Amino acid sequence: MEYFKELVLQNRIKDFFQKSIQNNRLAHAYLFYGGEGRGKEAFALNLAKTLNCQSDTHRPCGECANCQRISHFNHPDVRFLFPAPKNLKSDQIKKIIQTKVKNPYAALNIPGGKNISIDLIRELKEEAKFGSFEGGYRVVIISGAEYFSREAANSFLKLLEEPPEQFIIILISETLHAIIDTIRSRCQPVYFPEFTDEQIIQIVSQYDNVDRDIKPLIRMARHNLKRIFAILHKGYAEQKEWVYQFLRAVAVENYFHINELIESVRYKGGQAYYLELLNILSSWFQDTLHIGYESLDNQIINIDLNESVQRFAQSFPNVQVDKIIEVIEKAYKAIENNAHPILTLMNLGIEMRGLLGPLRELKEAT
């Protein structure tokens, strides 16, 4: 019997679960953690498939009835829960889940506040009292475990510690420290590292067809699959050009031009668009930092703008990257909290100019 043969998976995780299943030492509760877009939810589903798969040679086969039903989220013994506002209707939930059916790596689009309520957990505990429908493993996947309400988390403890037989709970969270101690100590924590470039390319080609080189995109999205799928067909060229222009304007203190630039993106895409711009801006300075210390080329994020970044780094030898990153993050949080984007960006431009340090020889910009 082979396990996880066809899955693109982090080696450590593949090894660990393969051995756990072979040695019959599967725990009753796992806590998957690691940054966004590292395939935690997709693997949880695959684990559920593996445990219920009917194939004799390799599991999960992805073809048997059980695998198919789990992929379509209608297997009675496999539950997928996610934090959602209380008033969500069941057909809305179905709609949200559809994105996962198409592509298990994509992000769920949940409207409104996120919360795992005590009612949801009560329901789960009620279900746990009965046996499984099909006689196989029951798997409960709870995504967004950091959104447990305090009541829900505490009432979950008993079930989590001593669930019935063949009942596996998988909690998924981006950060370990956001989970309360009492929950954490009842689970086996499993850390998910980032995918490598090659793995991401493989996964992307499974669910989408892209003919261009997506490496710059991967770096830009910082190996976050959810983001890669979200921006796959949009690209960044326009935003990058904007950031480049913005930096040039800041460098020569042309506040009129800065204002023009900021005005030009006013109706582009609202908050999300501004945040995207700030992300690119900070990646630019990350590159500047790396170039400043002559580190490896493969760490450069903006490989498509390599030359410009190089020139920039040479022109501002005394740039205080750490402080600039701080002001960018401040602006990021401000915009996230609905600050006035134009004022915030203008302010950012002024603050950045002070931190750039004296210009050496910026021929292009002047």
Place this chain on the structure above:
Amino acid sequence: MSYVVIARRWRPQQFDEVIGQEHVSKTLSNAIANQRIAHAYIFSGPRGVGKTTTARILAKAVNCEKGPTPTPCNECASCKAITRGNSLDVLEIDGASNRGIDEIRNLREKIRFAPSMGKYRVYIIDEVHMLTKEAFNALLKTLEEPPEHVIFIFATTEIHRVPATILSRCQRFDFRRMAVRTIMDHLKHICEGDKINVEEEALLQIAKKADGSMRDAQSILDQIISYAGNEVKFEDVVQALGVIHQDFFFKLTELIKDADIKNIILSANQIFETGYDLNEFLLGLEEHFRNILVLKSTGMANLIDTSELYVDRYKSLAEEFSENDLIGYLQVIGETINAVKSSQQPQLKFELGLIKLAKLPQTTQIEQLLEKIDLLKKKADNSLTTSANAVREEPQKTPELSLDYIKDRWSVLVDKIAEKRASLAEVLKKAEFLAFDGKKLSVSFNSEGAIVEGEKSWIERVISSELNHSVRLSVKVEKSAGKKAKKREEIPKEEIMKKIVSKSELLHKLVDEFDLEVI
């Protein structure tokens, strides 16, 4: 039959199997032996230290067919039923799910019924801190005077959320976090029972990671056994848990010491590529520096949780850093941990944090710099005075120094000082000379003298250069010198320093490069 995790299989069934909580188990077993069983207990403490377990053992002990006994037999019908969790007399209630007043009313209704098999009805309410305020209050009357056959046992991790009125009606037992040693010993015991060979080093890592909780330790051990099978090596722990090898920290410390930023960025990249959890890594690094600090300030190796292998390396590292450096490092690491947690770009923050560490100037370096500055200042002082007073100044001819001679010259000296530090000179004018032994000049001052004490070395230098003879000051301050003149007059001194700095290019560079503040 699916696999049952270690934490559940190895749940203690006797008081003496409860590890690390001797103060609780001993008190309870003595209470049972002396027939002084209270009607309400509350157990508090962090996760995974044995609260629920002790509660179950207590229930068993009082209900065992062989009478209330500190050592339940685990064989009679009652004990077995309790172990299986289906005893009619022991009701384990999940306080977090049954938290409303209705559930408590329900409980009070049924509490009057006599036990069916054993001698007591035992109510174990776990996570009791989650009960609502109304529920707690509804419980008060029953809790104070329950029927004779009832025992309440509450267990909670958050004792501060339990109202004082409840606490005062219960006997309270605080469970302790467990020491790394205790956990290691128990894990070893478990491994022997399950016939698993485990390396000492591996156990140490697991116990450290468990952070004082036995259940955490058992979960981790379970995880590693599923990964490695029956032979657990240190390498397996490293692989399965993503533990960072101690060597890596030592390497990084070298790089930080040498301020080799390029290689630090490369190592950071290596960390990203291996897929370590950054938070985990920083916590490890923090502990690493803490170990150095502990060795530095106490010299006692038994205070740090590390294997024998590394103690010598830590010792030699401890000699290379000063305490201030280490505290500075720890501070930066702490800041970085927070920054990484809250940032949009944790990797970037992580890198910046490491770079910051490398850029922290070491105190030894600063001391050297200060010495250099002192030296240069002396030179600059001399050249300043000689150029300004070239005409007046003649090579001094002072073959002998005596107290009288100094007394004579004192006003000149004070004038000299007054040029730079007027207020200091005012104080010096009032000096009373006590003795002079060729090197040391003893002077006494009234309460203002504290300011002189603070500036002693500077004054010594001025006087020495004036008299062309090294003179040490011994300042005696008359009592009532409680106030220490802490505030220095910064402006004139700063100006001097600026002058000096502008004179020497080397100094200028130093100041620029290390972003030093001229004091």
